[in-house]
Amino acid sequence: MIDSSVLETTLPLATAGEIAVINLESAREQSWGQFWHYPQRPGVAECIVEQEQMALQFLSDATALDSLDALVERFARTDVDPMRIALIQAQVSSTKHHFSEARAHLRKTEAWGPLPPSANRLLLSIDQACGNNLDAVLETRRQIAAESGRLEDLVPLGALFADLREFDEADRIYQRALRGYQDVSPFALAWVCFQLGSLWGELVTEPQPDRAAKWYRRAIEYVPSYVKARVHLSEIYLSYGHAEDAETLLVPSVSGNDPEVHWRLADVMVEMGKLSDAEALMRTARSGFEALLEKHLLAFADHGAEFYSGSGNDVARAFELARVNAENRPTLRALEQAHGAAIEAGKSDAVTQILSAAENRWGKTSAFKVSPLADPCHRPDVNIPASI
C-alpha cells in the first residue's frame, strides 16, 4: 500500500480546473440549446442531467435543480421512448432526494422489460442513500468495483464503507480510486480528495483536521471553484483560529448562491469581531437556506438542520428539518443528526422515538456499535433535563 503521506504530496495530473469549469459551463449551455431545439435528440437529456449534477456538486449551483425540473417537465411532453423518460425522471427525483418518487419511476420501467444497467445502478445509489439493504448494496458495489476498477465505481464503494464506519477500508478504496484513475478530469480527482477530506475531518470517530485539510486543499487545487471543499476547509481554519485564511477561502465563492458560504463567512466575521458584517451575512444565509428549502426541501433538509443547530440558532427549525431528512432517508447518520437536534430542541418524546427507530434499524450492525446512539449516556432520561 502506498503511504498516505506520499499520496498527499503527489497526485495524478489533471486538466486545469479553470479550463474544466469553463468547458463544463459552456457545454452545459450548448446541451440546453440542443435540448430546447430538439428535446428528443438522442442522449441530450441524459447529458444535461450529468452536467447539472456536476454543477450542483462542484459549483454548488442550486439552480441546477430548477433546471432539472424544467428538463423533466419538457421531456415528459415529448414522444420519446417512455422508458427513457422514466429513467430521466428517476434520475432527477433521486438528485432532489425524492427517493420514493425515483423508485416509482423505475418501477414503471419494469413493465417495459428488464431494467437497463443504468437503472440498476440508480437503484443501488438510492438504496445506499436511504440506508436500505446495505449488505446487498455492499456486495454489489464490491462486485462492480472489482470488475471495472473505475473511479466512478470505487468512490461510491468507499462512501459505503464510510457509512458502515469502516473508515480504514473507505480510505483504502478512495486511494485505489486515485491510483487507478486513467483520465484527466479534475472533477473526478477533486471528488475523491473531497471524500477523503470529509472522511478524516468529519466522519471518523476522532477527526484528524490536519489530514482532512490536506485533502480539501488538494480538491481545491484540482477545482478552484469547488465551493463545498472551500467551505469545509474554512471550518478547519476557523477551528484553529485562522480567521483570515478562512475568509480568503470563502470570499471568492460569496457571489454564488450557496447559503453555506454566507453562513461560514458570518462565523468568520464573528471571530474577527466584525459583528455587523456577520449579522448581514447571517441574514443572507438564513434567507438563502429558506429559499432553497421552500423549493427543494428534501435536497437541503440536512444542510438546513446543520445550519439551524449551529449559528443559525433555531433549534426547533433544526429539529423539524433533521426529522424530515431522517424520515426521507433513515440512514444512521441522519438518525444521529435528528437525535441530536431533538435533544437540542428539548423534544424528549422524539428523542426516544428516534433512538428506538435507530436501534430497530441499525442496532445489529457494527456501525451502530461505534455510533453515539449506542452510548447509554445519550439516552433521554440521562441527557434531557427533567424540566423539558
Place this chain on the structure above:
Amino acid sequence: MSDHVDGPRSIGDPSIDLTDLFAFTSPADPSRTVIIANVFPSAGVSAMFSNVVNHSIVVRRMAVAGLGEAAKFKPDDQEYRFNCKFSALERGSDGSKPIQRGTCTFPGGQELSFVVNDENGASTPNGVFRVFAGLRSDPFYLAWLVAILKKFPNLLEHDNVLSIVIEFDTKRVLDPGKGALFGVIAETSAIPQPRTLIGHEPPRFDWVGRPEQTNMRLNNPAMEGADDVRDLWNQMTPFALAEEFEPIFRKRLLDSLTNWDMRDGKADWTPTDMSSVINVYLDDFLLFDVSKPMSDTSFLEIEKSTLRGRPYQTGGGRTVNANVIDIMITWMVNNDREFLQGGATGATKPGINSFPYLASPNTQIQIAVENVVLTAPPDKVWTYIGDFGAAWQPLVANITTVGAGVGQIRTVETIDGKRIIERLDASDNSQRSYRYTMISGIQATDYIGTLSVSPKGTGSSVEWRVQYWADGQPDILVKTVVTTLLKTSLDSLKGYFGAAQ
C-alpha cells in the same frame, strides 16, 4: 460523431475525446496536405483544450501488401509525428477573456507556437507548416438512428468541436518519392510527469483512424447485450494491434458486419469477402495517397479497390465534406449495391476551401422565457389568450389570420410598424398550449414559440418561451425585441386577471 464518447475512459474530461480525423490535399494549394483532428463532442462556445494532454497526429508510409482476399496495408516503421500541447489559460490584467496558447512540434523537431482561436493560425518562417487550433462548426453529420437504421435529421446539427488543423508542404514533409500512400491516426495521450508516483498514466486516452471504428463497427448499436470492447480497443497501440487481442476484435467485427449486412434482410457479403474486409478494418488507420486526387467521394476507395483486387484510382483520404456515414453504411449493409442516403445531405455548415478548412463555430441557440402567475384559473386565462389569432398583446396593433387549426397563418402588426408572420404548428386545448414558427418579420432562424397555461395553486401560470438563432443581427438586438414582446404581453395579463402574490 465518428468516435464520440466512445468508451467509459472518455467519460472524464470530454476535451480529450477525439471525434474525427481528416486527411486531404488542400483545395487551395495541391502541393500541400491538410490533416485535421477534432476533439470535444458538442463543445460549448467557450471551450478550451486540456493543458495536460498531448494531441498527436501520426502518419506512416504504407505499402499495399496484398490484393483481393489477401488485401493488406503494411505500415513502415518510421513515423511522422505532429504533437500539439496547450497551455493553462492566461488572463489579462484588465479582466478580458482568457486566452490559451498552443505549441505544435513537427516531424524533425521544429516547433510552432500559436494562439487558440486565431483564425489565421500560425506558420513556420519557412512556410512549410501552418497550424490552427480552436472552436469550429462540426463538419461531421450523422443522419440515421443507427440502431434501427432509420433516416433522421442530422443528429449533430449546430454542434461545434475543438479542431487542430495542420497544413504542410507535402513534398518537404512526407517525401512522397519514397512512396505516396500513407496511413494516419490521431491520439490523445498523457504528457509524461516525472513527479507522478501514483499509479501510472495510460499510454493513451483515445485514438481514431477510420471514422466510427468504435461506435458503429466494434460497438454496433443493434447488437444488444454484447460486451463493450471500445475501452479495450482504445488501449491498443495504433499501427500494431496486439496479437493476443486480435481474435477478440476479429470476432466482434465479424458479428457486427454480419448484423449490418442483414439490416436490409439481404446477405450481400460472402464469408470470404467479409473475412477480407475485417482484415483491413483491424488495421485501423485512415489511408490517403498524396499522388492521386482526393475528393468528397474518394473516402475508402483505396480499401475497396484493393479488396477487389485492382489498383486504386484516387487518393482516398477523408475531406471535410465527405459523406462518410452514408458511404460506410452503404458498404456494410449492401456492399455498395445501392447507395443509402441518410436524412441529411450535409453538416450544419459545409467546410470551406481555404485555411482553416472548417467553417466558423455555430452560435448558440437563443432562448427567451417569460412567466407570469395569475389568480385566475387556467381555463379562464386560456379562453382569453389560447386562440392563435387573439389580439391580447399590448404591443400588437392588429392581427389577421388565414386558415384555421394547425397551419393557420397569423400576420401581426406591432404598434411600432413591424409586420411579423407566424404559422401555428401545434395546438392542444386540453394541455392549454400552442406552438408556432415565425416565418418572417424578426431577423432570426428556426424561431419557435410556445405559449402555455398550467395550474398553479388556485390560479394559473402562463409561460411564453421562444427559441431561435439570431440571423446576422447581434444576439442582443434580437433578444431585446423578443423579450420586450413577451414580457409586455404577459405583464398585461396581471392587470387583466390579477397577479398572484
